[in-house]
Amino acid sequence: xxxxxxxxxxxxxxxxxxxxxxxxxxxxxxxxxxxxxxxxxxxxxxxxxxxxxxxxxxxxxxxxxxxxxxxxxxxxxxxxxxxxxxxxxxxxxxxxxxxxxxxxxxxxxxxxxxxxxxxxxxxxxxxxxxxxxxxxxxxxxxxxxxxxxxxxxxxxxxxxxxxxxxxxxxxxxxxxxxxxxxxxxxxxxxxxxxxxxxxxxxxxxxxxxxxxxxxxxxxxxxxxxxxxxxxxxxxxxxxxxxxxxxxxxxxxxxxxxxxxxx
Amino acid sequence: xxxxxxxxxxxxxxxxxxxxxxxxxxxxxxxxxxxxxxxxxxxxxxxxxxxxxxxxxxxxxxxxxxxxxxxxxxxxxxxxxxxxxxxxxxxxxxxxxxxxxxxxxxxxxxxxxxxxxxxxxxxxxxxxxxxxxxxxxxxxxxxxxxxxxxxxxxxxxxxxxxxxxxxxxxxxxxxxxxxxxxxxxxxxxxxxxxxxxxxxxxxxxxxxxxxxxxxxxxxxxxxxxxxxxxxxxxxxxxxxxxxxxxxxxxxxxxxxxxxxxxxxxxxxxxxxxxxxxxxxxxxxxxxxxxxxxxxxxxxxxxxx
Numbered sequence: 001x002x003x004x005x006x007x008x009x010x011x012x013x014x015x016x017x018x019x020x021x022x023x024x025x026x027x028x029x030x031x032x033x034x035x036x037x038x039x040x041x042x043x044x045x046x047x048x049x050x051x052x053x054x055x056x057x058x059x060x061x062x063x064x065x066x067x068x069x070x071x072x073x074x075x076x077x078x079x080x081x082x083x084x085x086x087x088x089x090x091x092x093x094x095x096x097x098x099x100x101x102x103x104x105x106x107x108x109x110x111x112x113x114x115x116x117x118x119x120x121x122x123x124x125x126x127x128x129x130x131x132x133x134x135x136x137x138x139x140x141x142x143x144x145x146x147x148x149x150x151x152x153x154x155x156x157x158x159x160x161x162x163x164x165x166x167x168x169x170x171x172x173x174x175x176x177x178x179x180x181x182x183x184x185x186x187x188x189x190x191x192x193x194x195x196x197x198x199x200x201x202x203x204x205x206x207x208x209x210x211x212x213x214x215x216x217x218x219x220x221x222x223x224x225x226x227x228x229x230x231x232x233x234x235x236x237x238x239x240x241x242x243x244x245x246x247x248x249x250x251x252x253x254x255x256x257x258x259x260x261x262x
Numbered sequence: 263x264x265x266x267x268x269x270x271x272x273x274x275x276x277x278x279x280x281x282x283x284x285x286x287x288x289x290x291x292x293x294x295x296x297x298x299x300x301x302x303x304x305x306x307x308x309x310x311x312x313x314x315x316x317x318x319x320x321x322x323x324x325x326x327x328x329x330x331x332x333x334x335x336x337x338x339x340x341x342x343x344x345x346x347x348x349x350x351x352x353x354x355x356x357x358x359x360x361x362x363x364x365x366x367x368x369x370x371x372x373x374x375x376x377x378x379x380x381x382x383x384x385x386x387x388x389x390x391x392x393x394x395x396x397x398x399x400x401x402x403x404x405x406x407x408x409x410x411x412x413x414x415x416x417x418x419x420x421x422x423x424x425x426x427x428x429x430x431x432x433x434x435x436x437x438x439x440x441x442x443x444x445x446x447x448x449x450x451x452x453x454x455x456x457x458x459x460x461x462x463x464x465x466x467x468x469x470x471x472x473x474x475x476x477x478x479x480x481x482x483x484x485x486x487x488x489x490x491x492x493x494x495x496x497x498x499x500x501x502x503x504x505x506x507x508x509x510x511x512x513x514x515x516x517x518x519x520x521x522x523x524x525x526x527x528x529x530x531x532x533x534x535x536x537x538x539x540x541x542x543x544x545x546x547x548x549x550x551x552x553x554x555x556x557x558x559x560x561x562x563x564x565x566x
Contacts (some may be wrong), residue, residue: 134340207566
């Protein structure tokens, strides 16, 4: 396995970013999150989705890639010749009224229905808090209100749990119909892109299912790294490797490998 | 009649404007325009029992918590944007030293907008079904009186103080801000007392000639402070880029309480003025952060 990985010409993060980029359709309005999605959007713009429009929670809209590599969405090149610089409430209002097709969020802990925790590991009661994480930021809003959202996170058994300790960003709750009963207008999670594979959700039950495995990874490995009996889709495929073109673009936008280094 | 000058020193603005125990909104620009110089002055003056309000705060909340100034945080996210966790925040929450009211960016923006509008709450569709309701008593599930839909009611936040960092202001408190705004406008309009820190103090005419760029009415501003480089290490459109290296070194140096104390001694307590701060930063580093490409907008005609 290790030798196989060493012969590859890309890092796991580059594979994940390329997979994230493929979730963006041409012409879609994309609420771009932090870290890997920042690069995924730039990659999609430069390849199959030149008509995608990016929206950033800071109050930025741009339909062109930033003129220079950026490390975070607030970097000044991301403001230069943006299509709109506005209030956070303006872009969040676009999200709330249903103008956003797809969004991306990262997670620390996820469960079988795609509920996401980025707030409290252990629980929120005094004495129960094992780890305090940074919190929602805009993630709860994206999970609540976007047409669909994509989760990007490391695949480890301690992170893939039967039930999250705290729901920061709602997925399908406890199963089918839960989002409608809660009053959520966004579509819910469409995919979870991990360090090992890509998972999607059964439309009838809202439960996560393994859809593709990354090159060099086995289904068994993924089952072992998941904290509940994970369902496997009838036709599990292999996640496509990033193309040479995609890698060249990613290395242009992340020249030091800050986000996509090994 | 010229309005009287609100120009004051950073020391005076904080000493008079920020009382122990007050609720203060900082970092309303999200990643940009974070008033670090003002936050550091709060630390130097050993303010205590503060409640911090802000959307993501980047590392400023973490620093104020580490300095022992903070009793509670009402925020969507507290940490270091490009590295993740804020260690002082983690230590303080995990040990129960500070209380947290968990928001999302949208609920925090609405809480301040409600404060700015003078209404007790605003409705939204976000956060339904989430556990934000369990760790934020100022979110309630309600039924819409018109459509019978389930909605989230977000209670207004009216901070005692807002500190806003802008590009330029006149002595009377008229301030120009450009770039993305985050929740700056809501923060300024919602708060009882507003301190404006500016990269440049300019003649009233410079501001008056472009009223669309004024961030809030001057009569709502109580103090104006000249604070060049006062938002460093956050980015300041028109002035300097984000200093990523400082965010990375802060992540390394704040991992233990002792490490943070040493960081505070060097970057906060040993500094009194913006000249001291610039000397510590060094001319070479400042030059690296300065804009390399200028891109000026077209002038507009406000004539009649």
